[in-house]
Amino acid sequence: MKTQITRSQESVLKLLETLDRPLSAQALCTQLRQQNHRIGLATVYRSLEALKLQGLVQSRSAANGESLYSLVKQDQHYLTCLHCGESFPLETCPVHDLEMQLRSSASFKVFYHTLEFFGLCSPCQSEH
Amino acid sequence: MKTQITRSQESVLKLLETLDRPLSAQALCTQLRQQNHRIGLATVYRSLEALKLQGLVQSRSAANGESLYSLVKQDQHYLTCLHCGESFPLETCPVHDLEMQLRSSASFKVFYHTLEFFGLCSPCQSEH
DNA sequence: GTTATTGCAAACAATTTGCACCCAC
DNA sequence: GTGGGTGCAAATTGTTTGCAATAAC
Numbered sequence: 001m002k003t004q005i006t007r008s009q010e011s012v013l014k015l016l017e018t019l020d021r022p023l024s025a026q027a028l029c030t031q032l033r034q035q036n037h038r039i040g041l042a043t044v045y046r047s048l049e050a051l052k053l054q055g056l057v058q059s060r061s062a063a064n065g066e067s068l069y070s071l072v073k074q075d076q077h078y079l080t081c082l083h084c085g086e087s088f089p090l091e092t093c094p095v096h097d098l099e100m101q102l103r104s105s106a107s108f109k110v111f112y113h114t115l116e117f118f119g120l121c122s123p124c125q126s127e128h
Numbered sequence: 129m130k131t132q133i134t135r136s137q138e139s140v141l142k143l144l145e146t147l148d149r150p151l152s153a154q155a156l157c158t159q160l161r162q163q164n165h166r167i168g169l170a171t172v173y174r175s176l177e178a179l180k181l182q183g184l185v186q187s188r189s190a191a192n193g194e195s196l197y198s199l200v201k202q203d204q205h206y207l208t209c210l211h212c213g214e215s216f217p218l219e220t221c222p223v224h225d226l227e228m229q230l231r232s233s234a235s236f237k238v239f240y241h242t243l244e245f246f247g248l249c250s251p252c253q254s255e256h
Numbered sequence: 257g258t259t260a261t262t263g264c265a266a267a268c269a270a271t272t273t274g275c276a277c278c279c280a281c
Numbered sequence: 282g283t284g285g286g287t288g289c290a291a292a293t294t295g296t297t298t299g300c301a302a303t304a305a306c
Contacts, residue, residue, distance in 0.1 A: 114242070116242050118240055
């Protein structure tokens with residue numbers, strides 16, 4: 001479990017820090033190239049995987065099947081509509097206390113958590 | 129948003145009721161065929177999608193990228209190891225109260241939620 | 257009979273992998 | 282120099298889709 005960071009991992013990390021919402025690997029790659037980084041999609045995936053292993057980056061899968069990546073620091077708690085797939089961020093996270101308890105447990109080292117509620121958003125409730 | 133259940137959806141639902149852990153679509157298809165259901169993988173996916181839309185079935189993505197399906201009734205809350213990918217079920221769910229609050233809100237109709245903590249399990253902590 | 261559902265196979269797309277090249281140390 | 286990191290393109294694989302056949306009503 002190496003902990004050293006490579007050049008690519010650093011540029012991915014830097015980019016994620018400027019973003020306020022999770023992006024797909026492909027979108028991240030496109031943005032990096034627009035910023036004149038010569039980087040391949042495979043490297044973006046490899047970097048994201050490495051950063052996840054270090055507990056710096058998290059991913060969740062969107063309704064369309066692709067994975068969305070963001071910093072662990074940026075809490076990700078959503079209300080997600082089963083019908084249209086849209087995710088509405090939750091303001092507060094109700095499980096911080098439990099996370100703190102778990103963090104102090106030696107048997108499992110917690111880096112971060114995700115919490116997602118699934119259901120129907122207001123517009124989708126009125127369709128039949 | 130139709131609510132009627134088809135024959136295939138019913139057999140998938142029946143199978144899920146007999147299982148105590150989430151399975152992939154492929155595994156579900158295999159099991160159904162072993163039980164002499166003549167069913168195609170595509171139909172399993174279509175059934176799972178329909179059941180999800182009805183709030184009966186939930187899915188989460190495993191470490192290897194595939195989706196694992198289970199009944200909404202079967203709570204799914206995990207400690208997941210970033211290193212080996214193994215998921216350890218949590219005994220209790222700390223967010224039921226919040227879910228109850230959200231359920232009574234008219235603006236978003238909550239069917240179910242997922243909660244997952246990510247980190248390193250005990251064996252993986254000792255590797256370096 | 258008409259319409260929705262199904263199985264199959266082909267298509268698709270996100271992700272992973274093989275490999276030659278290149279950079280850092 | 283050597284070993285790890287990288288880009289590219291090919292391979293892989295979970296999932297979706299087109300379509301003819303079938304089942305439901």
